[in-house]
Amino acid sequence: MPLIELDAAGVAVATPDGDRVLLEPTTLALTEHRVAVVGANGSGKSTLARMLNGLVAPTTGAVRVDGLDVTKQGSAVRRKVAFSFTDPAAQLVMPTCVEDVELSLRRRERRAGRRRELALAVLERYGLVDKADVSVHSLSGGQRQLLALAGVLATDPDVLVADEPTTLLDLANTRRIGDLLLGLEQQLVLVTHDLDLARRCDRVLVVEDARVVHDGAAEAAVAAYEASVLG
Amino acid sequence: MTVGVYRPGETLLHRLPVGVKLAALALFSLSVVLVRSMPASWAWLGLALLAALVARTDLATLLRAARMILVLALVVSAFQWWIDGPAKAVETLVDLLALALAAIVLSSTTSVNAMLDAIVRWVGPLRRVGVDPERVALTFSMAIGALPGTVTLALETRDAARARGLGGHPRAYVTPFVVRVVARAHETGDALHARGLGDD
Numbered sequence: 001m002p003l004i005e006l007d008a009a010g011v012a013v014a015t016p017d018g019d020r021v022l023l024e025p026t027t028l029a030l031t032e033h034r035v036a037v038v039g040a041n042g043s044g045k046s047t048l049a050r051m052l053n054g055l056v057a058p059t060t061g062a063v064r065v066d067g068l069d070v071t072k073q074g075s076a077v078r079r080k081v082a083f084s085f086t087d088p089a090a091q092l093v094m095p096t097c098v099e100d101v102e103l104s105l106r107r108r109e110r111r112a113g114r115r116r117e118l119a120l121a122v123l124e125r126y127g128l129v130d131k132a133d134v135s136v137h138s139l140s141g142g143q144r145q146l147l148a149l150a151g152v153l154a155t156d157p158d159v160l161v162a163d164e165p166t167t168l169l170d171l172a173n174t175r176r177i178g179d180l181l182l183g184l185e186q187q188l189v190l191v192t193h194d195l196d197l198a199r200r201c202d203r204v205l206v207v208e209d210a211r212v213v214h215d216g217a218a219e220a221a222v223a224a225y226e227a228s229v230l231g
Numbered sequence: 232m233t234v235g236v237y238r239p240g241e242t243l244l245h246r247l248p249v250g251v252k253l254a255a256l257a258l259f260s261l262s263v264v265l266v267r268s269m270p271a272s273w274a275w276l277g278l279a280l281l282a283a284l285v286a287r288t289d290l291a292t293l294l295r296a297a298r299m300i301l302v303l304a305l306v307v308s309a310f311q312w313w314i315d316g317p318a319k320a321v322e323t324l325v326d327l328l329a330l331a332l333a334a335i336v337l338s339s340t341t342s343v344n345a346m347l348d349a350i351v352r353w354v355g356p357l358r359r360v361g362v363d364p365e366r367v368a369l370t371f372s373m374a375i376g377a378l379p380g381t382v383t384l385a386l387e388t389r390d391a392a393r394a395r396g397l398g399g400h401p402r403a404y405v406t407p408f409v410v411r412v413v414a415r416a417h418e419t420g421d422a423l424h425a426r427g428l429g430d431d
Contacts, residue, residue: 055421075427083425089380090418091426093373096237099344103372104426106365112348133239137383152426 001187002080002158004030004052008061011047022047024211025061030189034182036198036218037191038225039207048207049191052161053081065159082157082186086164088141088148097139097147098123098132104154119154126150126180142173149180159187166194195222237342244286244340249349256337263326269318272325279332286340293335300331347372369428373419384411 010025023044039045050056051063054070054077063070070077085091094100101119109115123129126146131139139147145165153160162181166174178197181188190201198204204221206214206228214224239245244252263275283293304327312320347368354364388408397403 053425055425078425078427085418085422085425087418089383090415091422093419093423095343099342102344103428107427112344116344133237137380155427 001031001033002066003064004028004159004187004189005064006051006061007064009051009058009063010060011051011056012059021210022056023051026212027061028205028212028215030187030203032187032202034188034190034201034203036201036204037189037207038193038195038198038204038222040229043207044210045191045207046163047210048205048212049161049163049189050083052159052189053078053083055083079155080157081159081161082152082155084145084149084152084160084162084165086167088144091148092136092144092151095135096133097128097136100136100147100151101154104151108155122150122154142169142176145169145173145177146180149177153184153186157186159189160184161189161191163191164193165190166192166197195226198222238289238292238339239342240287240340242286242340244282244336247340249341249345250353252337252341253349256333259333260330263330267322269322272322272329275329276325276332279329279336282336283332286336288336288339292339293332296335297328297331300327304328304331343372369423373423377419380415381412384408384415387411 006026006028008025008027009023011022012019013022014020026048037045037048047056051058051070052065054063054074057071065077065081068077068080092100094103098116098119101122102115105115105118109118120129120132123132126149128143128147128150131143131147136144136147145168149160149162149165160181165181166177169177174194174197178194178200181190182197182200188201190197192198199218199222201218204214204216204218204225205212206221206225208228213228214221259275259278263272304324307327308320308324311323350368350371351364354362354367358364385408388411389404391407392400392403395403
């Protein structure tokens with residue numbers, strides 16, 4: 001598994017009322033296959049996740065993936081680390097399913113015919129091949145999230161960071177997307193409110209008030225989070 | 232309007248290179264605009280219909296796209312009727328329909344990615360003066376792709392305003408709509424960034 005290192009990495013933004021800390025300087029080394037990040041809305045989970053591929057730059061410290069600095073070597077890091085968002089509608093930018101996957105493959109494969117074959121193979125793998133020429137806007141929520149994941153996984157990244165991938169989905173699709181994510185051979189960093197999914201991970205980070213307050217094996221960490229919420 | 236009407240197929244018009252099709256559409260449009268006579272207008276419309284027939288554009292797509300352009304064309308023609316009389320108005324209406332049909336045929340036989348590849352090829356020589364063809368192509372596709380999403384946002388915002396009983400108030404509708412479009416643009420930017428598009 002790749003090594004994700006946070007070296008006293010923190011994020012603060014300047015506001016008219018002074019600096020607001022989104023994430024206190026945090027030091028972590030993530031090497032587990034599946035790492036879940038849980039915590040309240042606005043606790044800093046997303047900031048933590050977004051730092052891992054350079055979507056948010058740390059204002060102090062550094063973040064490295066396999067030794068590559070996410071700020072200085074952003075392009076190389078993003079080739080390694082894929083990122084998926086809560087709302088797939090913002091992520092799907094092309095009109096049809098196959099074209100959206102092709103967009104991911106543009107950099108890797110210049111020949112249009114070959115690119116289409118690769119994209120169709122990706123859709124096949126995720127059970128979406130019959131939707132290849134269908135508009136992305138006509139898909140159901142679950143299919144849309146599936147396509148968004150297919151799009152970011154098409155380039156065979158080493159790590160997938162998924163920011164609340166099941167929050168907008170119904171039970172059946174939550175189960176389906178969850179099984180897909182946990183079954184990936186890639187390293188997975190999963191930000192989620194779904195504690196059942198978190199329990200199936202190898203390591204769980206609990207984020208509260210812009211800091212990691214618990215870090216450990218899944219059961220204990222989820223129990224600690226539940227205790228902190230339920231009092 | 233011409234977004235998402237692409238229908239895969241194997242007809243002559245599907246197989247023609249994008250450049251040829253675009254050049255033909257440009258030539259056709261120019262002729263329609265420049266040649267001002269009633270028989271010519273009907274001929275243009277006939278030609279456009281023939282193209283639709285060759286491309287096997289399905290009737291539903293044609294009608295759906297034509298309906299939108301028809302409203303616009305009728306308004307323009309009504310205006311012309313008033314200014315120049317009925318003959319000119321009918322000619323304008325037929326011309327506009329012919330142009331719209333030709334555009335729909337192009338969109339329904341050309342996938343966005345094929346269009347992008349063509350743009351990348353054409354903009355290629357400008358690489359020497361610092362233009363990145365991939366980025367230009369991506370900008371085009373984003374502009375096209377953003378339309379249906381923006382329409383969805385508009386409908387959602389309108390419904391939200393109605394649900395709160397603010398349906399008649401433009402400010403209750405326009406302000407959140409603009410805010411949401413900008414927010415969506417930020418999200419899409421993040422998504423592109425995350426996918427490494429535009430990195431190099």
